[in-house]
Each structure stands twice: as C-alpha cells, then as structure tokens.
Amino acid sequence: MRYAPTMNTGPMRLKTSLALLIVVLISACGANPRNAGAADNVQKIVIAHRGASGYLPEHTLAAKAVAHAQGADYIEQDLVMTRDDRVIVLHDHHLDQVTNVRDIFPDRHREDGRFYVIDFTLEEIRSLSVFERFETVNEVSTPVFEDRFPFAKSHFEVHTFEEEIELVQGMNKSMGRSVGIYPEIKSPAFHTHEGKDLSQAVLDILKTYGYVEKSDRVYLQCFDWAEIRRIHNELMPQMGMDLRLVQLLELSEEFKQLREDGAFVNLAKVADGIGPSIHMIVEPDSPATELRITKLVTLAHAAGMEVHPYTFRRDAGSIPDYANGFEDLLDIFLYEVGVDGIFTDFPDLAARYIESRQGLESQAQ
Amino acid sequence: MRYAPTMNTGPMRLKTSLALLIVVLISACGANPRNAGAADNVQKIVIAHRGASGYLPEHTLAAKAVAHAQGADYIEQDLVMTRDDRVIVLHDHHLDQVTNVRDIFPDRHREDGRFYVIDFTLEEIRSLSVFERFETVNEVSTPVFEDRFPFAKSHFEVHTFEEEIELVQGMNKSMGRSVGIYPEIKSPAFHTHEGKDLSQAVLDILKTYGYVEKSDRVYLQCFDWAEIRRIHNELMPQMGMDLRLVQLLELSEEFKQLREDGAFVNLAKVADGIGPSIHMIVEPDSPATELRITKLVTLAHAAGMEVHPYTFRRDAGSIPDYANGFEDLLDIFLYEVGVDGIFTDFPDLAARYIESRQGLESQAQ
Numbered sequence: 001m002r003y004a005p006t007m008n009t010g011p012m013r014l015k016t017s018l019a020l021l022i023v024v025l026i027s028a029c030g031a032n033p034r035n036a037g038a039a040d041n042v043q044k045i046v047i048a049h050r051g052a053s054g055y056l057p058e059h060t061l062a063a064k065a066v067a068h069a070q071g072a073d074y075i076e077q078d079l080v081m082t083r084d085d086r087v088i089v090l091h092d093h094h095l096d097q098v099t100n101v102r103d104i105f106p107d108r109h110r111e112d113g114r115f116y117v118i119d120f121t122l123e124e125i126r127s128l129s130v131f132e133r134f135e136t137v138n139e140v141s142t143p144v145f146e147d148r149f150p151f152a153k154s155h156f157e158v159h160t161f162e163e164e165i166e167l168v169q170g171m172n173k174s175m176g177r178s179v180g181i182y183p184e185i186k187s188p189a190f191h192t193h194e195g196k197d198l199s200q201a202v203l204d205i206l207k208t209y210g211y212v213e214k215s216d217r218v219y220l221q222c223f224d225w226a227e228i229r230r231i232h233n234e235l236m237p238q239m240g241m242d243l244r245l246v247q248l249l250e251l252s253e254e255f256k257q258l259r260e261d262g263a264f265v266n267l268a269k270v271a272d273g274i275g276p277s278i279h280m281i282v283e284p285d286s287p288a289t290e291l292r293i294t295k296l297v298t299l300a301h302a303a304g305m306e307v308h309p310y311t312f313r314r315d316a317g318s319i320p321d322y323a324n325g326f327e328d329l330l331d332i333f334l335y336e337v338g339v340d341g342i343f344t345d346f347p348d349l350a351a352r353y354i355e356s357r358q359g360l361e362s363q364a365q
Numbered sequence: 366m367r368y369a370p371t372m373n374t375g376p377m378r379l380k381t382s383l384a385l386l387i388v389v390l391i392s393a394c395g396a397n398p399r400n401a402g403a404a405d406n407v408q409k410i411v412i413a414h415r416g417a418s419g420y421l422p423e424h425t426l427a428a429k430a431v432a433h434a435q436g437a438d439y440i441e442q443d444l445v446m447t448r449d450d451r452v453i454v455l456h457d458h459h460l461d462q463v464t465n466v467r468d469i470f471p472d473r474h475r476e477d478g479r480f481y482v483i484d485f486t487l488e489e490i491r492s493l494s495v496f497e498r499f500e501t502v503n504e505v506s507t508p509v510f511e512d513r514f515p516f517a518k519s520h521f522e523v524h525t526f527e528e529e530i531e532l533v534q535g536m537n538k539s540m541g542r543s544v545g546i547y548p549e550i551k552s553p554a555f556h557t558h559e560g561k562d563l564s565q566a567v568l569d570i571l572k573t574y575g576y577v578e579k580s581d582r583v584y585l586q587c588f589d590w591a592e593i594r595r596i597h598n599e600l601m602p603q604m605g606m607d608l609r610l611v612q613l614l615e616l617s618e619e620f621k622q623l624r625e626d627g628a629f630v631n632l633a634k635v636a637d638g639i640g641p642s643i644h645m646i647v648e649p650d651s652p653a654t655e656l657r658i659t660k661l662v663t664l665a666h667a668a669g670m671e672v673h674p675y676t677f678r679r680d681a682g683s684i685p686d687y688a689n690g691f692e693d694l695l696d697i698f699l700y701e702v703g704v705d706g707i708f709t710d711f712p713d714l715a716a717r718y719i720e721s722r723q724g725l726e727s728q729a730q
Contacts, residue, residue, distance in 0.1 A: 052434070055536060061520070062532070065421060065430060066430050068431075149535045154528045155525075166519040167427070169515075169518075170514045174420040174512070175420055
C-alpha cells in the first residue's frame with residue numbers, strides 16, 4: 001500500500017525519478033536569467049519551514065514563536081488529521097520520527113511498523129514528547145541534523161492548527177506585525193482513503209480565523225494537483241472563499257507533464273504560485289562559474305505565478321557545491337534567478353540577508 | 366499568615382513603605398553621576414524578565430525561546446516547588462493569575478481563596494493552560510497588560526526548571542551562543558514553613574547542569590537576605606559550589622538598613638550584585654530636566670557589586686514621566702546612571718539599543 005499522494009488522472013502520477021530529472025532539467029536549461037524574475041521589485045518573502053526548525057524541534061510552538069520573532073513573513077504548517085478529526089501540525093502522518101510514541105504506545109503501530117497519526121486521538125498525541133527529527137536503525141535513534149537542537153531535551157508537544165493560528169495572530173498583536181500562515185494539506189489521498197476530508201476541515205478552520213480572500217495573509221499549499229483543483233473548483237466556491245493556492249512540485253513526471261505541455265498556463269488558472277525543489281531551478285551539479293538554471297522560474301513568471309522554492313538550509317552538507325556558503329545560495333536564488341520567496345529552516349539568516357540587500361539597493365538609488 | 370519573604374533578624378523585616386522610600390531616596394540624592402558606573406567599559410547585560418514576556422505569556426517555554434532568539438544575555442526563572450518536590454518556573458507560588466486552575470480544580474483553593482503551587486503535583490499543574498497574566502475581580506478576568514499577547518489564546522503549559530535549562534542550553538548549541546540563566550528562589554520562608562527546602566533543590570539542579578563556579582553563566586537571585594546568606598555560607602560550601610549571588614531589593618526598611626549602616630560593604634561579602642527597583646535609583650517623580658538619582662548605584666559599585674535593576678517595560682503607563690520613551694529610559698539607566706544590566710520584558714528592544722550605542726561609541730573612537 002502506498003501512502004504517498006497519488007494523482008487521479010492517468011499520466012500524472014507522482015514518481016520520483018532521478019534519471020528523468022536530469023533529462024528535464026538539462027532540456028530546460030536556458031540563458032542565465034539574471035534579474036529576469038517577474039516580481040523583482042516586490043518584497044521577497046521568507047517562509048519559515050516548519051518554524052525556525054534550524055534552532056528548535058520542527059513544528060513546535062516554540063519553533064513557530066521564534067520564527068515569528070526572527071522576522072519570517074510566513075510560517076509554515078504541515079497539516080494531518082487525528083482519529084478524532086482534529087487537525088494537527090506535524091510534518092507527515094507518522095509520529096515515529098519526531099516523538100516518543102514507540103515508548104509510550106509500543107503496540108499501536110501498523111503492519112509496516114509505523115505509527116500513524118490517524119490511529120491516535122488528539123489527547124493521546126498530546127501525551128507524547130516531541131524531539132528533534134531522528135532516524136531509527138536497529139533501535140538506535142540518531143538526529144537527522146547533528147548541529148541542531150539536542151535530541152530529546154527540554155519538553156515540547158504536538159499542537160493543533162487552531163493553536164498555531166492563535167500563536168501567530170497573538171504575536172502579530174503583541175509585536176505589531178502581520179505575519180502570515182502557509183498551511184499544507186498533507187497526503188489528501190491517504191486521508192480520503194481513511195475516510196477523512198482533511199481539506200474541508202482545514203478550510204473550515206481558516207474561515208473561522210478570518211482567512212477568506214486572496215488578500216488575506218495565507219498561501220494554501222499541496223503536492224496533490226487533483227486536490228488543489230478540488231479546493232479551487234469545488235470547496236472554496238461552496239464556502240465563499242478564494243485563497244491563494246500553491247502547487248508544490250518535486251522531481252517527478254508530474255513536473256515534466258506540467259512543463260512540457262505548456263501546462264503552467266493551465267496550472268496558473270488554479271494556482272497562484274508554485275513551490276518547487278531548489279534542484280528543479282538550479283541543477284545541483286552546476287559549476288559555480290556557470291550555473292545551469294532551468295526555465296522553471298521564467299515559465300512560472302510568464303504564466304503569472306509566484307515561485308517559492310524549498311528548502312534553504314545552512315547545515316553541513318545541505319548547501320549545493322555551486323554556492324559559496326548559505327548567503328551565496330540565498331543570493332543566487334533571490335537575486336540572480338529571481339524567485340519571489342523561499343522556504344528556509346533559518347528565517348533569521350534569510351530575513352537579515354534580504355534586509356541587507358535592500359539596504360544596498362536603496363543606497364544605490 | 367504572611368507569605369511574603371521575612372527576615373530572621375530583628376530590624377531587617379521587609380515592609381514596603383512609600384513614606385519611608387521618599388525619605389530614603391531624597392536623602393540619598395547625589396550629583397548626577399554621568400558615566401560614574403564602575404563597570405562602564407564592560408558589556409551591559411540584558412536579562413529577559415520572565416522571558417520575552419512583552420510578547421508571549423510570561424515564563425512559557427515559547428517566551429524563553431523568543432528571548433533567546435532576541436539576543437538576551439540571561440533569561441530569568443522564578444522558581445517555586447510543587448507538592449511532589451519538583452521545581453517549576455512560575456512567577457510566584459500561586460497558580461490563579463496565570464492559569465485556568467479555577468476552572469480545572471475549582472475546590473482546591475486555600476482559605477484565602479488562592480490556589481497554591483505547593484498543593485498540586487507536577488502532573489496536575491501540567492494539565493493546566495497558561496494564560497497572559499490577568500486579574501480577576503467579581504469573577505471577571507482582565508489582562509494586566511492589554512497590548513500584549515491576547516488572553517487565553519493558543520496553548521501554553523507550565524514547565525520544570527530542568528526543562529528550561531535544557532531549552533537554554535539546547536538553543537545555545539543550535540544558535541552558537543552562550544546565553545545564561547538567572548534563577549530566583551521565590552519565597553524561601555514560605556517553602557520552609559511548608560516543609561520544603563527550595564534552595565537546596567535548586568542548587569542540586571544547577572550543579573547537575575554544570576553551573577558550579579562564579580565563571581559559569583548564572584546569577585542566583587533572592588529577595589531574602591537570610592536565605593542569600595544561608596546559600597553562601599552553608600549550602601554552596603557543602604556542595605562545592607560558588608555561584609554569583611544577587612540580593613534583590615525593594616522599597617522597604619531592609620534597603621534603608623543596608624544603606625544607612627554602610628551595609629553594602631557587608632552585603633558585598635556575600636553577594637556579587639544587587640537587583641533594585643528602578644525607582645530606588647531614579648526618583649519616579651524626577652523632572653526630566655533634572656533627574657534625581659540616588660546614591661544606590663555609586664554605593665554598590667564602590668562595594669564592588671554589579672547593579673541590575675528591574676523592570677524595564679515599554680507598555681502604556683510603564684515608563685516614568687521623566688523619560689521620553691522607552692529608549693530614553695534605557696539610556697538614562699545604562700549610560701547616564703551606569704547600571705551593569707537590566708531586567709526587561711522586551712529583550713529585543715534593549716539588545717538593539719545597546720548594540721546601536723556600542724556602534725556609535727566604536728565609530729567615535
């Protein structure tokens with residue numbers, strides 16, 4: 001059984017293929033589009049990826065509060081549903097790589113050995129401790145990023161989508177800011193298979209908290225093209241809502257279809273932006289002296305869409321060889337390629353870099 | 366029954382007296398000691414008072430994480446003890462002005478109507494929600510600071526001293542900083558009366574987490590002069606510890622005794638610093654054109670002690686009339702009077718102001 005999001009149209013199945021990626025990216029290589037971005041004069045946005053997850057365990061309220069204080073423009077929420085139909089903030093529908101669920105409920109895994117959010121009530125999930133993301137091999141757990149917050153220290157818990165919105169809106173009041181939210185509907189096909197309508201529940205909460213129009217401070221994102229269309233064509237009209245939608249993209253046939261068929265024009269009828277991997281924009285094995293930049297951003301901008309690539313990390317091993325450090329990576333994407341915003345685990349560094357660039361530009365004028 | 370800390374020596378009873386205050390402060394008025402501070406060339410420190418409590422509910426882990434990210438040098442912990450001997454972080458030994466204890470355990474108050482931490486286990490206290498500080502009159506609850514984080518929003522809990530230390534040390538690792546802690550033993554006489562040795566428990570935890578010597582990043586503070594002496598003369602020597610101690614001061618006879626008898630010299634044999642109210646340093650009704658500054662800082666510096674006054678708030682009504690805004694208040698205390706550090710609910714503003722002043726000074730050199 002597959003739990004990855006699946007398409008309901010024939011040729012648009014998600015299937016990561018590195019060989020295909022290379023074909024797609026090389027064929028898409030264009031001239032170096034310095035300052036070719038359609039939105040270069042608009043404020044670049046910093047999206048805190050799972051919060052300030054470079055400094056605190058991802059998707060905890062503390063990580064979100066720090067992201068807000070560090071100057072993020074938007075804060076991301078990955079959303080999944082519990083057995084009792086509550087929407088919680090967690091990277092995916094498994095509990096076993098960020099909590100102590102194995103210790104607290106050792107027998108509650110499925111046949112594949114994984115612990116599914118959807119098999120637990122909110123109250124049960126609240127009784128767990130959240131840790132820095134880890135991998136477990138032969139019963140030995142190792143943090144994914146060793147230089148980040150130490151494993152299994154302090155005390156963090158899983159929280160609901162409502163609690164996170166109240167945190168962001170509450171800090172907007174106390175800090176005099178207008179930080180937005182960037183929720184993602186995770187694995188809608190899996191949720192549907194389990195009898196849950198996650199998108200409907202998310203839209204209900206968004207409407208309750210005042211996120212209704214495109215001008216409101218929210219982008220709603222999803223990898224599932226069928227679900228994005230359902231939200232756009234069915235759910236939002238039924239609810240009198242019209243939010244900005246972002247189609248996430250990964251290294252897959254789906255992207256190839258969207259690009260090769262001139263599909264960005266069709267995509268733009270539904271989505272306001274795309275969220276591609278950084279490797280779909282700059283080939284990861286580009287030489288530093290001659291970046292191989294794909295046509296992705298140019299095509300998206302031409303279709304009127306914003307581009308918010310993921311994920312900008314400064315951890316050891318996370319910066320492509322073509323970039324001379326984290327700031328150079330930011331510079332390449334924000335000011336050379338010309339993307340409109342970025343997902344980053346280090347919102348302070350991105351916000352500071354954008355501020356310093358704007359300072360330079362205003363001095364030059 | 367009084368629960369305020371009491372002295373065990375005759376004349377040194379704590380008793381707030383505004384009339385006495387005026388006598389003491391006016392008699393202490395000296396020449397404007399611009400740059401008279403003993404430690405003017407040393408880095409001024411920002412102590413996050415109950416965390417970044419201007420932006421998030423006080424003493425929550427989120428408020429502490431934000432204080433760390435905002436550049437605080439030290440983060441304060443007020444410490445009290447539960448029925449099952451756990452040390453938790455809470456402003457005082459009552460639960461009813463910052464949690465929903467009245468709703469969850471309506472019958473568990475004492476005769477005075479208050480809900481005491483010491484009557485609840487840690488597990489019970491963890492089941493409560495923490496709110497922005499409020500006052501309840503005729504069953505109507507009103508936030509103390511109306512422009513801060515909204516009342517009863519999102520979800521926060523009480524945590525232990527150990528969990529807070531692990532947060533600070535964990536963020537020190539992930540952010541590459543060395544933020545210190547500034548714990549306060551709250552109401553030791555009350556705890557002793559209830560059969561608890563709070564100071565011993567706090568020292569045990571501090572030692573476990575590596576806070577042992579004066580060079581370690583901790584100041585241990587208390588209002589109770591008898592307890593400060595006990596910690597210095599009995600507990601720390603028994604445990605092979607030698608931490609920096611700070612005697613807190615308030616508008617009371619105690620301060621008068623300490624000053625008039627030349628007692629700062631004796632105090633300095635035990636304490637490394639004092640933590641007075643800002644109103645003991647600058648008379649609150651000073652004209653802006655001619656600040657009436659007491660001799661307190663001069664006397665403390667002469668005795669070799671640091672001075673860390675409390676509390677710097679930018680909220681409406683919290684800035685004395687003599688100061689032209691929050692930054693002016695910071696300037697008066699840090700650079701005119703010359704204190705060594707400040708307790709503030711707004712660590713970002715204080716850190717930014719100190720940084721900007723240092724920038725100006727280095728440009729001038």
